[in-house]
Amino acid sequence: MYQSETEMMVQGIDVEKVRNDFPLLTRTVYGKPLVYFDNAATSQKPTAVLDALEDYYRLYNSNVHRGVHSLSQEATEAYEGARKKVATFINAKKAEEIIFTRGTTESINLVAASFAKKFLKEGDVVLISAMEHHSNIVPWQMVCAEKGATLQVIAMNEFGELLMDDFARKLTCNVKIVSVTYVSNSLGTINPVGEIIRQAHEKNIPVLVDAAQAVVHLPIDVQALDADFLAFSGHKIYGPTGLGILYGKEEWLNALPPYQGGGEMIKTVSFEKTTYNELPYKFEAGTPDVAGAIGLGAAIDYVEQLGRDNVFSAEDELLAYAMRALQAVKGLRIVGPLSNRVGSISFLLENFHPFDVGEILDKQGIAVRTGHHCTQPVMDFFNIPGTVRASLAFYNTKAEIDKLVAGLEKARMLLG
Amino acid sequence: MSINELQDELIEEFAFFTDWMEKYELIIQLGKELPLIDEQFKTDDNIIRGCQSRVWLHPEFREGHMFFSADSDALITKGLVAMIVRVLSGHTPKEIVEADVYFIDKIGLRNHLSPTRSNGLLSMLKQMKLYAVAFQAQSLQH
Numbered sequence: 423m424y425q426s427e428t429e430m431m432v433q434g435i436d437v438e439k440v441r442n443d444f445p446l447l448t449r450t451v452y453g454k455p456l457v458y459f460d461n462a463a464t465s466q467k468p469t470a471v472l473d474a475l476e477d478y479y480r481l482y483n484s485n486v487h488r489g490v491h492s493l494s495q496e497a498t499e500a501y502e503g504a505r506k507k508v509a510t511f512i513n514a515k516k517a518e519e520i521i522f523t524r525g526t527t528e529s530i531n532l533v534a535a536s537f538a539k540k541f542l543k544e545g546d547v548v549l550i551s552a553m554e555h556h557s558n559i560v561p562w563q564m565v566c567a568e569k570g571a572t573l574q575v576i577a578m579n580e581f582g583e584l585l586m587d588d589f590a591r592k593l594t595c596n597v598k599i600v601s602v603t604y605v606s607n608s609l610g611t612i613n614p615v616g617e618i619i620r621q622a623h624e625k626n627i628p629v630l631v632d633a634a635q636a637v638v639h640l641p642i643d644v645q646a647l648d649a650d651f652l653a654f655s656g657h658k659i660y661g662p663t664g665l666g667i668l669y670g671k672e673e674w675l676n677a678l679p680p681y682q683g684g685g686e687m688i689k690t691v692s693f694e695k696t697t698y699n700e701l702p703y704k705f706e707a708g709t710p711d712v713a714g715a716i717g718l719g720a721a722i723d724y725v726e727q728l729g730r731d732n733v734f735s736a737e738d739e740l741l742a743y744a745m746r747a748l749q750a751v752k753g754l755r756i757v758g759p760l761s762n763r764v765g766s767i768s769f770l771l772e773n774f775h776p777f778d779v780g781e782i783l784d785k786q787g788i789a790v791r792t793g794h795h796c797t798q799p800v801m802d803f804f805n806i807p808g809t810v811r812a813s814l815a816f817y818n819t820k821a822e823i824d825k826l827v828a829g830l831e832k833a834r835m836l837l838g
Numbered sequence: 839m840s841i842n843e844l845q846d847e848l849i850e851e852f853a854f855f856t857d858w859m860e861k862y863e864l865i866i867q868l869g870k871e872l873p874l875i876d877e878q879f880k881t882d883d884n885i886i887r888g889c890q891s892r893v894w895l896h897p898e899f900r901e902g903h904m905f906f907s908a909d910s911d912a913l914i915t916k917g918l919v920a921m922i923v924r925v926l927s928g929h930t931p932k933e934i935v936e937a938d939v940y941f942i943d944k945i946g947l948r949n950h951l952s953p954t955r956s957n958g959l960l961s962m963l964k965q966m967k968l969y970a971v972a973f974q975a976q977s978l979q980h
Contacts, residue, residue: 452858775912777891782914785858793890807891807911836862837913 434732441817443468443724454787457822462607462635462766462813463791464657467721471661474720478713486712487686487703501712504719505702511722512652513643514669518701521675522710525666526634527557529653530601532668532705533630536678537599538565546571547596549589551613552578552803553606556796558632562601576602578803582609582758586617593621600629604636608795608811609758610766612640619648628674634658638815639737639764641730650674656714661721665714668705675701682707728816736816737764744814744823751830757809768795768809771830774837776808782833783810788826841933844925845941852945861945865917872920873927875907886962891915893962897969902977903928904970918947918959926966931977934970939963 441447444466449456458466478500484493486501502517509517523529542548548562552575559573566573574597577588584602593600600622604615619629628650633642637654644652651674656665670678680687680698684707689697698704725733744767748754753772771779780792793808794801801808812826839847855861875884879896886893891912898905906923910916925941926934942948942959 775891775915777912778914782862785862832859836859836866 434729435736435816437736437817437819440728441819443470444817445469445472447817451787451789452785457786457788457818457825459812459814459818459822459826460789460791461638461815461818462658462795462811464663465638465660465815466817467662467717468660468724470724471717471720475662475713475717478716483713485709497712500716500719501710504715504722507719507722508667511642511726512637512667512669513645515645516672519669519672519675521668521670521702521705522715523653523666523668523705524664524711525655525657526555526632526653527561527666529651529666529668530558530630530632531561532681533601533651533653533670533678534561534565536681538569538571539679540677541598542566542569542571544570545596546598547574547592547594548572549574549576549592549597549600551576551584551602553582553584553609553611553613553797553800554601554603555607555632555634556798558601558603559799571598575799578611580804581760582606582611582800583762584611584613586614589618590621593625593627595625597622597625597627600627601632602629603632603634605633605639605764606758606797606800607635607766608768608797608800608809610763610768611759612636612762612764615649616647619650623648635765639734641734644669656718656721659718659721660724661718662714665711665718667718672701675705680704680707684708686710733816737814740814740816740818740820740823741765741767743820744812744826747823747827748812751827753834754830757804757806766795766811766813768811770806770809771833772838774833776810778837779810779830779833782836783826783829786825786829786832788829790826841925841929841937845939845944848921848925848941849944862914865921866913867917868920868924869910869913869917870920872909872916872923873905873907875909879907880909886958886965890958893919893958895919895962895965897966897973899931899973899976902930904931904934904973906966915958919962922959922963922966931970931974935967935974937967 446466482493482496484497486498505520506517508520514520542565548566548571550558550562562573574592577585579585602613602615602618605612615631622629630651631649633652633654638659650671652669654667657663687699687704687707689699748769755770757768776792780790783790791811795811852861875894875896880894884894884896886895891910893910893915895908906927908919908923910919
């Protein structure tokens with residue numbers, strides 16, 4: 423086992439103290455203290471977020487934008503305040519460039535559907551990568567099938583790293599949009615999205631960045647990246663489920679036709695003709711998830727209060743410790759890169775089925791994810807049924823990683 | 839032995855252990871006794887839906903009785919499959935259709951196995967009963 427004496431204070435984060443901010447972390451599973459390593463699927467929520475949700479429903483619940491009464495104005499201010507917080511958090515030029523959706527999946531579906539409606543035609547190409555989550559594959563497959571366009575895939579190597587020369591080769595003038603993940607949810611790879619965007623822009627091709635995993639572990643600056651679209655989910659960054667973000671450059675969002683029709687997204691409606699509302703409301707049909715947005719705003723405040731740099735460096739140290747500890751486990755094989763990674767660690771133990779390992783870890787109170795992690799093509803590439811995935815958050819401890827290692831030894835005893 | 843006697847026998851075997859590790863050891867051990875499916879039947883058609891690990895199941899009908907062979911790529915799943923096969927194999931379609939499979943609950947497996955696993959177990963049971971219904975209908979026609 424590795425020493426855990428530096429546990430208490432990692433780069434400005436007092437782990438024991440921050441753990442108190444997350445009530446769920448105190449619970450037990452099968453009578454054992456919960457060790458939560460499924461953060462890439464969803465993160466736990468701090469009290470600040472839970473309080474914000476409860477305050478909204480208890481004190482000023484009402485529909486936004488339309489009411490003249492005080493409650494509605496309070497709710498609207500909080501809702502629009504959350505939009506501003508998100509804009510600042512990812513350094514968007516304007517709050518209007520932030521669209522509230524149901525999650526990363528809906529954000530990508532929105533862009534795919536609206537972009538295809540106007541810009542995609544027969545013979546065109548949509549370029550994605552070999553390590554995309556199903557939610558960044560299927561929406562594009564659907565619109566490609568509808569329009570007679572082709573989906574092409576940037577290849578990766580056996581370490582789960584994108585082949586940039588393959589990207590350059592496939593970036594032909596037929597490509598109408600590139601859609602890639604910043605960080606792989608199953609492999610943990612950090613992709614060179616800045617370079618991908620630079621090369622695509624040289625040919626005037628827009629790029630959508632799936633930042634579902636990246637937003638929790640890396641500083642996101644959409645202007646520095648020069649991303650045309652960027653999508654993430656609130657629940658992975660300590661906010662509530664059901665609320666996602668689509669960032670789009672103003673000129674792109676103005677160019678796209680609306681996704682869904684209904685209330686909120688219109689300016690005037692008659693039976694003959696409807697004129698659409700301006701950004702961001704053009705893309706927010708119906709009563710939005712007001713509570714979700716306010717909750718995400720509280721989550722962002724919480725992270726900013728801790729300090730993003732503090733959070734990221736605590737995670738870096740934890741990840742380095744976990745990688746060392748896991749690589750020292752006999753018969754354990756990391757699936758994915760050994761460096762330039764963040765968040766998720768996918769691995770296989772001996773030739774045991776990931777489900778067997780996951781099941782035995784669960785019995786010891788250790789929550790990991792097993793299976794294909796919604797990236798079946800990645801598993802096919804490595805010719806494996808799935809992996810065991812431990813994904814870290816800043817509130818995890820080195821002692822928990824030691825427990826994971828001990829848990830794996832127990833799995834070996836049972837399955838070997 | 840009847841289906842219920844076989845179930846009670848399994849329940850008794852498990853009652854002996856209180857520690858989850860020992861129970862799992864037994865499950866894995868039972869998996870080794872599973873009549874393995876012939877490679878030619880290990881096809882996509884014979885895969886049980888609802889299992890996150892892969893389970894193949896093949897039924898045979900001989901002299902009025904049904905016999906199951908199966909396999910799984912995960913050891914714990916294979917053990918669970920083996921238990922159901924041990925309880926239901928060698929009985930008539932009528933007995934299988936009418937069987938009340940209570941041992942899963944009694945052993946506490948429905949609660950203690952992860953939901954995806956448990957669902958797989960239940961969909962396998964459903965599939966075995968469907969086969970039994972089909973053989974029952976077939977034998978009525980003859």
